[in-house]
Amino acid sequence: MSDNILRFENISKTFPGVKALKNMSFEIHRGDVHVLLGENGAGKSTLVKILTGVYQADEGGTIYLNDEPVKIHDTLQSRKLGIGTVFQENSLIPHLNVAENVFLTREIRGATGAIDWKKTYAECKRWIRELGVDHIDPRTPVRRLSVADQQIVEIVKVFSQDPSIVILDEPTSSLSDHEINNLFRIIETLKAKGVTFIYVSHRMEEIKRIGDRATIFRDGALTGEIDDCKKADMDQVINMIVGRTLDEKFPHRESHIGEVALEVDDLQIPNTIYDISFKVHKGEVLGFSGLVGSGRTSTAKAIIGAIPRTCGTIKIDGKPVKINNPSDAIACGIGYLPEDRKYEGLLLTKTVKENISLPSLRRKFSRGIVINSRKERDSAEEYKEKLRIKTPSINRMTKFLSGGNQQKVVFAKWLCSEANIYIFDEPTRGIDVGAKSEIYQIINDLVAQGAAVIVISSELPEILGICDRVIVMRDGRITANIDRADATQEKIMSYSI
Structure with a gap:
């Protein structure tokens, strides 16, 4: 043999x-x-x-x-x-x-x-x-x-x-x-x-x-x-x-941090997260780190109203807002890329075009009950090319795409929505090394345009490579808030375990 x-x-x-x-x-x-x-x-x-x-x-x-x-x-x-x-x-x-x-x-x-x-x-x-x-x-x-x-x-x-x-x-x-x-x-x-x-x-x-x-x-x-x-x-x-070299895994970015875009105070979910309070500024990438089960994803879902919270206030641009469900979050200009794209991020039996345009359909692509199909198509094509989504057509059902390309479709739909605040939960999970660099550049472009970005990631090099500040969670609580200049893998891990 x-x-x-x-x-x-x-x-x-x-x-x-x-x-x-x-x-x-x-x-x-x-x-x-x-x-x-x-x-x-x-x-x-x-x-x-x-x-x-x-x-x-x-x-x-x-x-x-x-x-x-x-x-x-x-x-x-x-x-x-x-x-x-x-x-x-x-x-x-x-x-x-x-x-x-x-x-x-x-x-x-x-x-x-x-x-x-x-x-x-x-x-x-x-x-x-x-x-x-x-x-x-x-x-x-x-x-x-x-x-x-x-x-x-x-x-x-x-x-x-x-x-x-x-x-x-x-x-x-x-x-x-x-x-x-x-x-x-x-x-x-x-x-x-x-x-x-x-x-x-x-x-x-x-x-x-x-x-x-x-x-x-x-x-x-x-x-x-x-x-x-x-x-x-x-x-x-x-x-x-x-087929090419990647000169910088994490593209360089000059930080120009502005006013507070999102403020969360005393957010709580029974037996899950406790007294979560933080701010994220315009032009800032705020990282959330911690072990699996530390409460990072629950915090994000509580912010967008996907999980009911018992208490806590949310302010956008200094004004209190009521977010009871994800539709409220979209209306407030918050885009959320979920950890589980298959069950929470996509309609797998719908086309790439339909998934990309879905959060923006009412505000961006329709007048009354009439959808501007040409505008919807052109926008989907734009983000297909921008994120290098590999599909023979934007009319292909999303379930036929590879896992990484499905992730890119989720990313594309929130970029298309032109939100002001983005929460990306494991944004490069299942993404290849070339596309990761492109995703990081898109995040850089978003904050350069004044958006506020929260990145939840289990990859410490990613957290250290793209974030201006890092919040560490353990057992449903915030244990540290570390500036980029002071953050190391060892320090983050010491607050995680």
């Missing part, structure tokens, strides 16, 4: 109006962590979906598993072949509990054929402990879990199937540093047992840390391979990914 557990030969995939993969050929070695790199829309997720049976490749290509040609017709067959997948977007059933989701279609049954719940919960707990996340109760309904904890449940579900190949599609995008360390520990443990990993990530710092070999995609074609990730030159890797 060769060292190759998987081999792709001339794999192509065509969708209406776009060639997603073009004669892709490469090998994956047994027991490696093989990283797939590329911009959003480069073809990584398409290849993963072919391997998992979600899509079928065009005629003429072949997948070899353990040197034998295989045709993967559906996801069930993929699992039977020993391929487990943690997709970027979670596939859990919200009303079922953790254990029910983990063992769905693989129920543990007793001698009578009935589900043995005692063994089910015990086995689920065992896998949770293996991952080092004891705080998750197997009996908790998934809908009550944070996005990060739902991601952990997805990982537990796949690992518990004892696969020979595990595909991890942006697995750390919702995890804290502690949870990432636990995940990497598990990966190393399973690697030692011969498990092979296909790892899709946009986080460049993870490539050297966890990767063995890598394949680089651009516009559906293979543009390079890395034989040893630990020795890779990151500047060369970025050049192969985006």
Whole structure:
């Protein structure tokens, strides 16, 4: 048997109006962590979906598993072949509990054929402990879990199937540093047992840390391979990914901070956030840092009225405002990019154009009940080009875009709304290295025009690279308010834990 557990030969995939993969050929070695790199829309997720049976490749290509040609017709067959997948977007059933989701279609049954719940919960707990996340109760309904904890449940579900190949599609995008360390520990443990990993990530710092070999995609074609990730030159890797060098990861910006744009005083949600008070100025990027579950997202949702608050006042330009729901927030000139784009940020069955124009439809694109379709179309095209959204048409349904391009559509709709205050919750999650730099430049442009921007991020280099000031949260409370000049990763972490 060769060292190759998987081999792709001339794999192509065509969708209406776009060639997603073009004669892709490469090998994956047994027991490696093989990283797939590329911009959003480069073809990584398409290849993963072919391997998992979600899509079928065009005629003429072949997948070899353990040197034998295989045709993967559906996801069930993929699992039977020993391929487990943690997709970027979670596939859990919200009303079922953790254990029910983990063992769905693989129920543990007793001698009578009935589900043995005692063994089910015990086995689920065992896998949770293996991952080092004891705080998750197997009996908790998934809908009550944070996005990060739902991601952990997805990982537990796949690992518990004892696969020979595990595909991890942006697995750390919702995890804290502690949870990432636990995940990497598990990966190393399973690697030692011969498990092979296909790892899709946009986080460049993870490539050297966890990767063995890598394949680089651009516009559906293979543009390079890395034989040893630990020795890779990151500047060369970025050049192969985006086709150009990125002179500055965080574009330079001169700060011109003006009057207070948003003032929050004594914001509270029972058992969630306590006495949240802060100000953000025009021309300022205010960062919110803290561990997953610290209350950052709850604070943002309380401000826009998505979560009811028990008390607290909000002032915009010095005047008190009543925000009881997201529509009130939009009317007050607040745009909110949510942490969970799939369920909170997009209408997946609507087109790119419709999603971009939605918050601005009444104010910007209609007169009475008549929509100015040409103006709506031109605006959507403008933001498609500005954010380099990869889609054959603005009339394409958003569900057919890659995860990163869906994120760009959410970003575009709030830019289109021309808000005065922007709250971006994990704005570059799932965004490739080239697009990240573009997003940072757009944030710089917004504050240069006098907008106030709040950025919630789990990536400390991002917080330090783009923010003028950093608020740190822990257990639902603000623990620090640090100026950019005084902020370091160590200082932020000391207030986070």
